[in-house]
Amino acid sequence: xxxxxxxxxxxxxxxxxxxxxxxxxxxxxxxxxxxxxxxxxxxxxxxxxxxxxxxxxxxxxxxxxxxxxxxxxxxxxxxxxxxxxxxxxxxxxxxxxxxxxxxxxxxxxxxxxxxxxxxxxxxxxxxxxxxxxxxxxxxxxxxxxxxxxxxxxxxxxxxxxxxxxxxxxxxxxxxxxxxxxxxxxxxxxxxxxxxxxxxxxxxxxxxxxxxxxxxxxxxxxxxxxxxxxxxxxxxxxxxxxxxxxxxxxxxxxxxxxxxxxxxxxxxxxxxxxxxxxxxxxxxxxxxxxxxxxxxxxxxxxxxxxxxxxxxxxxxxxxxxxxxxxx
Amino acid sequence: xxxxxxxxxxxxxxxxxxxxxxxxxxxxxxxxxxxxxxxxxxxxxxxxxxxxxxxxxxxxxxxxxxxxxxxxxxxxxxxxxxxxxxxxxxxxxxxxxxxxxxxxxxxxxxxxxxxxxxxxxxxxxxxxxxxxxxxxxxxxxxxxxxxxxxxxxxxxxxxxxxxxxxxxxxxxxxxxxxxxxxxxxxxxxxxxxxxxxxxxxxxxxxxxxxxxxxxxxxxxxxxxxxxxxxxxxxxxxxxxxxxxxxxxxxxxxxxxxxxxxxxxxxxxxxxxxxxxxxxxxxxxxxxxxxxxxxx
Numbered sequence: 001x002x003x004x005x006x007x008x009x010x011x012x013x014x015x016x017x018x019x020x021x022x023x024x025x026x027x028x029x030x031x032x033x034x035x036x037x038x039x040x041x042x043x044x045x046x047x048x049x050x051x052x053x054x055x056x057x058x059x060x061x062x063x064x065x066x067x068x069x070x071x072x073x074x075x076x077x078x079x080x081x082x083x084x085x086x087x088x089x090x091x092x093x094x095x096x097x098x099x100x101x102x103x104x105x106x107x108x109x110x111x112x113x114x115x116x117x118x119x120x121x122x123x124x125x126x127x128x129x130x131x132x133x134x135x136x137x138x139x140x141x142x143x144x145x146x147x148x149x150x151x152x153x154x155x156x157x158x159x160x161x162x163x164x165x166x167x168x169x170x171x172x173x174x175x176x177x178x179x180x181x182x183x184x185x186x187x188x189x190x191x192x193x194x195x196x197x198x199x200x201x202x203x204x205x206x207x208x209x210x211x212x213x214x215x216x217x218x219x220x221x222x223x224x225x226x227x228x229x230x231x232x233x234x235x236x237x238x239x240x241x242x243x244x245x246x247x248x249x250x251x252x253x254x255x256x257x258x259x260x261x262x263x264x265x266x267x268x269x270x271x272x273x274x275x276x277x278x279x280x281x282x283x284x285x286x287x288x289x290x291x292x293x294x295x296x297x298x299x300x301x302x303x304x305x306x307x308x309x310x311x312x313x314x315x316x317x318x319x320x321x322x323x324x325x326x
Numbered sequence: 327x328x329x330x331x332x333x334x335x336x337x338x339x340x341x342x343x344x345x346x347x348x349x350x351x352x353x354x355x356x357x358x359x360x361x362x363x364x365x366x367x368x369x370x371x372x373x374x375x376x377x378x379x380x381x382x383x384x385x386x387x388x389x390x391x392x393x394x395x396x397x398x399x400x401x402x403x404x405x406x407x408x409x410x411x412x413x414x415x416x417x418x419x420x421x422x423x424x425x426x427x428x429x430x431x432x433x434x435x436x437x438x439x440x441x442x443x444x445x446x447x448x449x450x451x452x453x454x455x456x457x458x459x460x461x462x463x464x465x466x467x468x469x470x471x472x473x474x475x476x477x478x479x480x481x482x483x484x485x486x487x488x489x490x491x492x493x494x495x496x497x498x499x500x501x502x503x504x505x506x507x508x509x510x511x512x513x514x515x516x517x518x519x520x521x522x523x524x525x526x527x528x529x530x531x532x533x534x535x536x537x538x539x540x541x542x543x544x545x546x547x548x549x550x551x552x553x554x555x556x557x558x559x560x561x562x563x564x565x566x567x568x569x570x571x572x573x574x575x576x577x578x579x580x581x582x583x584x585x586x587x588x589x590x591x592x593x594x595x596x597x598x599x600x601x602x603x604x605x606x607x608x609x610x611x612x613x614x615x616x617x618x619x620x621x
Binding site: 106168 | 513523
């Protein structure tokens with residue numbers, strides 16, 4: 001079965017003052033129509049760079065796609081012209097950003113902004129586009145959309161703005177919808193509403209969703225498949241249930257044990273945490289990037305990069321798993 | 327009864343655009359309103375004053391250096407050739423203001439175009455355009471403007487053009503700084519993510535957000551340009567065929583010790599005009615700057 005969007009061995013490098021650093025080191029993932037792929041990891045592990053690479057929005061220079069392919073319906077986006085990418089952006093694939101506070105243009109009404117997005121890809125009059133915008137606002141659950149369309153972004157709450165962003169993103173019924181931490185800036189009740197909305201949109205439009213998050217709770221609620229990223233690599237990839245119930249890689253285990261378990265008998269005295277931070281990319285050695293923070297570290301971990309291969313349950317990139325030590 | 331909560335009908339509030347909000351702030355700023363009133367009086371006087379008080383500013387009508395208040399026909403007196411000063415003031419205002427406005431417009435067009443392209447594209451485009459900008463910035467402005475006016479022969483438009491050509495670097499730098507700041511904001515990336523092209527992002531996404539400081543700068547540029555025109559005229563590089571306040575000062579400067587009035591009245595007119603424009607500029611600055619707004 002061919003996937004709608006397929007990322008194959010993608011390498012992205014950045015020129016920095018430390019020399020060339022590899023932000024994405026041969027990542028592969030895929031997502032099919034109507035499916036939600038969750039991409040999890042801490043800050044700085046390459047989740048957002050993955051999203052921007054798909055959209056062709058890597059700041060370049062300093063960024064550069066150094067290898068691999070991103071196939072949308074078989075078409076390699078890494079080789080597409082800028083003009084072709086502009087056609088695809090918004091129409092075939094769209095993105096929802098983390099900060100609804102800053103991702104809307106403050107000087108135009110939200111209705112105008114959605115109408116603009118529609119007019120970029122569809123040959124309709126401004127009036128028609130504005131009417132479509134109102135219909136979209138209604139669709140994403142904004143009350144009295146007629147009046148709200150004439151509001152400026154600062155007059156709406158964070159949740160409302162994120163709905164506006166979603167309306168804008170789905171205005172041309174994109175096949176792939178990338179949501180980069182869409183609920184991080186919102187409070188928990190609004191978060192659940194936004195997830196419900198994304199699920200509805202997916203049911204109606206059949207879009208594939210790539211949900212980027214560091215929140216395992218969001219993954220369990222939304223994702224069909226999960227790719228766990230660490231320091232520019234995918235270190236574990238499987239169906240969401242498998243990763244959540246049987247995490248293999250020590251990092252994935254750590255992430256999952258960080259979810260506070262409510263109502264499971266007595267509360268743990270302290271919340272589990274993973275010691276340390278993601279190492280700076282320019283300091284990565286030849287071994288496993290997680291070795292410094294890992295309790296299963298052994299000689300081989302420092303010298304040899306583990307590969308993402310199935311060991312029993314599902315693919316994970318870890319020597320300890322490979323050797324059956326954990 | 328009492329536990330029954332009356333649901334208040336939400337009051338339909340008027341959507342307020344950032345521009346409208348700025349205008350509301352501006353309206354509360356007394357000095358800025360004084361500036362508007364002053365400028366309105368000056369503009370009306372220069373536009374319609376000649377209908378009430380007609381007279382050829384170049385015509386010799388009386389004895390030279392008639393002091394003000396001595397002759398009822400010529401309340402502000404006459405200059406060194408015996409020309410009516412009021413007639414000069416009223417007809418000279420229009421060209422002075424026009425030069426100021428046109429020069430400011432030229433400054434803004436060149437400055438915004440250069441600054442926007444440099445700030446948005448960065449890299450070698452930025453380097454090239456900024457070196458050009460610096461080249462214009464290090465030339466002594468007055469000398470350069472004098473050279474341009476002399477080469478192009480003095481006329482109102484060449485004077486405005488020369489002033490524009492020497493004044494745009496500041497606007498370019500300001501525009502570039504605003505673009506550098508705004509181009510990395512998320513809504514610009516968001517605009518790109520829905521497929522907008524560079525042209526659209528520069529002019530309809532970033533520029534409207536960069537406008538407030540540019541509008542303030544444009545207003546202040548009008549004042550500077552009026553002073554500049556006066557300076558050029560004072561040095562004898564004004565358009566000799568068109569009366570302007572600067573020309574009046576320039577023509578009468580040699581006799582300033584014998585007669586103060588032919589220089590002082592146009593000087594005051596320039597002072598009040600620039601003052602009014604500056605008050606408006608400061609008012610706009612306050613209105614656009616959310617940090618200075620008291621709620």
